[in-house]
Amino acid sequence: MTLLKSWDRVLADVQSRTEYQNYVTAWESKIRSMLTFDLNRDRFGAQDGPLANIPFAVKDNIAVRDFNLTCGSRILENLVSPYTATAVERLQAAGARVVGKTNLDEFGMGSSTDNSALAQTNNPWNVNAVPGGSSGGSAAAVAAGLVPFALGSDTGGSVRQPAAFCGCFGLKPTYGTVSRFGLVAYASSLEVIGVLSRGVDTLETVYDIIAGRDDRDQSSVARPQNSPARGTARVGILRQIAELSPAIDAAYRETIEKVKSLGVEIVEIDIPALEYVVPAYYTIATAEASANLARYTGIRYGHRTSDDSSMEQMVAASRNEGFGDEVKLRILLGTYVLRSGFQDQYYIRAQKIRTAIRNGFDAAFGQVDLMLTPVFPTQAFLRGEGELTPFQQKLADKFTAAANLAGIPALTVPIGVTDGLPTAMQLLAPDFAEHRMFDFARRMGVDMAAMTPDGFDEGWRK
Amino acid sequence: MNVNELKTTAQLAMLDIPDPEKLAQAFSEMLDNFSKMMAVDVEGLEPTTHALAQGNRLREDVPRGTDESEAVLDRAPEREDRFFKIPNVL
Amino acid sequence: MYQSFIGLEIHIHLLTRTKAFCGCTAEFGAPPNTHVCPVCLGYPGVLPAVNEEAMKMSYMVAKALNCELSPKCYFDRKNYFYPDMTKNYQISQFHDPVGRNGYFDVEVDGEIKRVRIHDVHLEEDAGKMIHSGRTSLLDYNRAGTSLLEIVTEPDLVTGKDAEAFIREFRRMVRHLGVCDGNMEEGSLRCDANVSINLKGQGLGTKTEVKNLNSARFVRKALEYEIKRQGRVLGKGEKVIQETRLWDSDNNVTASMRTKEKAHDYRYFPEPDMPPFCPDDAFMSEVVSRVVELPLVKKQRYLNGLQLSVDAAEFLVEDRLFCDLFEETCALGGDAKQISNWLCGDVQGQLKRAEVALTDSHITAARLNELVKLVDSGVLQRGKAKEVLELVIAEDKDPSAVVREKGFEQVQDDSQLDGWVSEAIDKNPQAVEQILAGNTKTISFLVGQVMRFSKGKADPKKVTDKLSQALGL
Ligand SMILES: [Mg+2]
Ligand SMILES: [Zn+2]
Secondary structure, three states, X not given: OHXXXXXXXXXXXXXXXXHHHHHHHHHHHHHOOEEEEOOOOOOOOOXXXXXXXXXXXEEOOEOOOOOEOOOOOHHHOOOEOOOOOHHHHHHHHOOOEEEEEEOOOXXXXXXXXXXXXXXXXXXXXXXXXXXXXXXXXHHHHHHOOOOOEEEEEEOOOOOHHHHHHHOOEEEEOOOOOEOOOOEOOOOOOOOEEEEEEXXXXXXXXXXXXXXXXXXXXXXXXXXXXXXXOOOOOEEEEEOOOOOOOHHHHHHHHHHHHHHHHOOOEEEEEOOHHHHHHHHHHHHHHHHHHHHHOOOOOOOOOOOOOOOOOOHHHHHHHHHHHHOOHHHHHXXXXXXXXXXXXXXXXXXXXXXXXXXXXXXXHHHHHHHOOEEEEEOOOOOOOEOOOOOOOHHHHXXXXXXXXXXXXXXXXXXXXXXXXXXXXXXXXXXXXXXXXXXXXXXXXXHHOOOHHHOOOOOOOOHHHO | OOHHXXXXXXXXXXXXXXXXXXXXXXXXXXXXXXXXXXXXXXXXXXXXXXXXXXXXXXEOOOOOOOXXXXXXXHOOOOEEOOEEEEEOOO | OEEEEEEEEEEEEXXXXXXXXXXXXOOOOOOOOOOOOOOOOOOOOOOOOOEHHHHHHHHHHHHHXXXXXXXXXXXXXXXXXXXXXXXXXXXXXXXXXXXEEEEEEEEEOOEEEEXXXXXXXXXXXXXXXXXXXXXXXXXXXXXXXXXXXXXXXXXXXXXHHHHHHHXXXXXXXXXXXXXXXXXXXXXXXXXXXXXXXXXXXXXXXXXXXXXXXXXXXXXXXXXXXXXXXXXXXXXXXXXXXXXXXXXXXXXXXXXXXXXXXXXXXXXXXXXXXXXXXXXXXXXXXXXXXXXXXXXHHHHXXXXXXXXXXXXXXXXXXXXXXXXXXXXXXXXXXXHHHHHHHHHHHHHHHHHHHOOOHHHOOOOHHHHHHHHHHHHOOOOOHHHHHHHHHHHHHHOOOHHHHHHHHOOXXXXXXXXXXXXXXXXXXXXXXXXXXXXXXXXXXXXXXXXHHHHHOOOOEOHHHHHHHHHHHOOO
8 A cells, every 4th residue: 555655746736737748748659558548538536445546548349438449550549438447447446547548469369569450559668679569658658657557358378477577466366356347358368457566565454345246247257255365385386398498498597496495395297288278269359359359349339330332341340450360360260260170179279278277286286285387488589580470379378368268366576687678487376266366475584675666666656 | 261251241230341361371270270179079078158157137017217318329430311221231 | 631730839928017127117108218228238248147036937927838947057159240139149948948848738629629838038128129221229118128938849730729828828817917918019029930730750850930910910920821732732842941920911931031041059168157046935926826727717717607608708818807806706696697897897998088097096805795685685786887987987886876866776675665655556458458468568567666766676676576466
């Protein structure tokens, strides 16, 4: 809470608003993390409450009334949302105010935010590096200190991976604990709204506010009365971890030693099904996406082509002009794996593998309190030569996507800075054990003061 | 991956792909990756259709009472009076 | 010779207040796009939330159709593009519907035919389109309203069977109160699959017949289609599997001739709504709301209560008449007599006044009172109509109307005896004729007494008294 307190004045008086505006503008010219920044548009924040006057940013695939809801896509470039997501409403009711909508890979499909059709967001640590994705705008904005926290969405790692790339904490809550109402669907059974912040306390405060069953989301779940124990005595690591970049490999080993030094036992865990995380994840995600993105036709809202020679032509051309290549590829894959004759071999098989992965985690959490893995095999990658290909980026989702397939919560914890870019690790916990991860992250004692990109200046908000 | 399959799939997805050959490679690359799943023994595993579902969620049959119709009609790319307008379907 | 197989796909609009998955009003007849919201328009980010009442009504119908009720049902997405469907997938049920493997009994020519039900599933309706010139106009008021689909096995043989099925089914859903059954307005829609084949060869190639907006059209279209397929096969040709529309102006079915398009619904479980497992409280409410079905009721009226076929048919057509009938009987009246009143005067008066039974102020107590007033001779049978009219128009008890209007018949013997003596005294000629054997003339004397009493004497009682006085 102390961290939040220091933001009190930001929106309260003219002087601090001007300073704030200038600070954001200066950063935005370098990183372009936000598609909209507006101090006055949110008229819905409560006057008091635990987050009174605290500004926050929202990934632009989460609905906020009167703000754009572009999803980083041409097809929704001009859509102004007529309604607000439940998670945002809860924050507004606690006094917080939306000041910006952040950039993302189109419809959340990507790991770099370079798949946004509307803007290129840069990593605040190095503008030649990607911020990660798909919540890259939220991660960049938080890392640069533009907002104390931002909402993102995590379908296969979209909160955790950019948090790792930008050096902030990133929470993917237990599936269903945060209402998805207002989160534009990419892969409904996998995704959840998550939080990015530079502080664990802030993350915890925000999570406690946005979590809870929602009548508008019947897949949302109530957290159990007796929440899981908060302590951690044993941490599991995966027996086989390969293909890490040297910096991540070093950070991983260093973290294991750190955990041991806290008097916590390290236990090696085997979950053979994890080998199939990537194909299972992409099969399910693209299948659901193919249905979820069928609604964009230029009939009721969104981009409409000028070609109105026939209804079919109008719809196909609107979609063709409105969607980027990665989105088209995923829609096609998803349509294909659901076709009759192919369902058993792809979609149904993937759902069964998902069960095996879940069973694997259930067994693991019988032995350990938390699991520790890398978030991504590399640090933020630079654009241009040596950049990961889109296919390599997908293969690298294996550590993060496992949590989405299993539904369990996961947290990105920043570890350090190597070669001018952050490194980070991931904690995984059983269902509803978010607070166990928060406590353990605090115990790990990450020094966030040492993790600021150049130009990060807290002076303006005092 | 044959291009005709891709075209049929594109038709089902209402996508007008100008250059299917261009997409075919990325498509095949992913599909090959998906095929790795064939190596898994899934005998006896139930598919997970709903993660962590707490069932029996029902909404009370009570009208919500607010009128959002103007807001949504306003957002129509083309409208005529109170209708959404499109090229003739017949 | 040929054998025919008919299966029906029936869609009914459930009488819920709100749509299936959002809080928009499900009422019809509002200006276009009035009952719409981000959810039923398929806005980015919205989620469906299933309506409790729609779920209850679905289980009620499945129960009434003797289905195996799903202990765990969920929704699926049925994927296809059409402008009247806002998400371009329909939320429906495919893998685990509300009910399966049921049956429904239908009476055809006095015989009961059992038709197997394949499944009962809940889904959402699409919007409406108006086509004009180069454009089509879309109205989504109906989009997302609850639609229950009932699929039968191909157990019906003739058009007549199918017509009987539809009529009985319609009566059933009306009795359950889950659908108004209006086929012209589309709240009950029926598509039919029909094939013919040589006896013993099983199902043939089927066609699907659509645009059947009355039970009569169902029969006529199927009779036509069976004959048409017979002619095709007779010529040694093959029936083409296709959709045909019933053209009620020309009494023919015609091919829709849609262009061949790839078509694959790609059903998969709807991830936005968890499975529904009915609990005891839900099931007991469902069971209690599944009332005695019309066909069973009709048989009870005929065999148990000895009502005439006409009366039983009339009552069973409308749940409200059945309820009124049974409540009135429970007050101790004679079932036959009450049923006669209901299909006679009550029905007639309501029709004349153009009033629905629910708005008519006729209650079981009032009907019972009216019958008793006539029975006991207080009210003349002929005046009862007028009383009924006033009960309907002025919301009054029959006894109050009788009192106000002075319709009570004089029951007092001494007063009646006085008028009888007076009539005899004043009409010696008539008396003479009667005594000479012309007994019909007695009605003249009755008329005289009625005049003296200003119409308030009970003619039956007067006749008795005259006969007695004249020693007949
Ligand atoms: Mg249907
Ligand atoms: Zn609605």
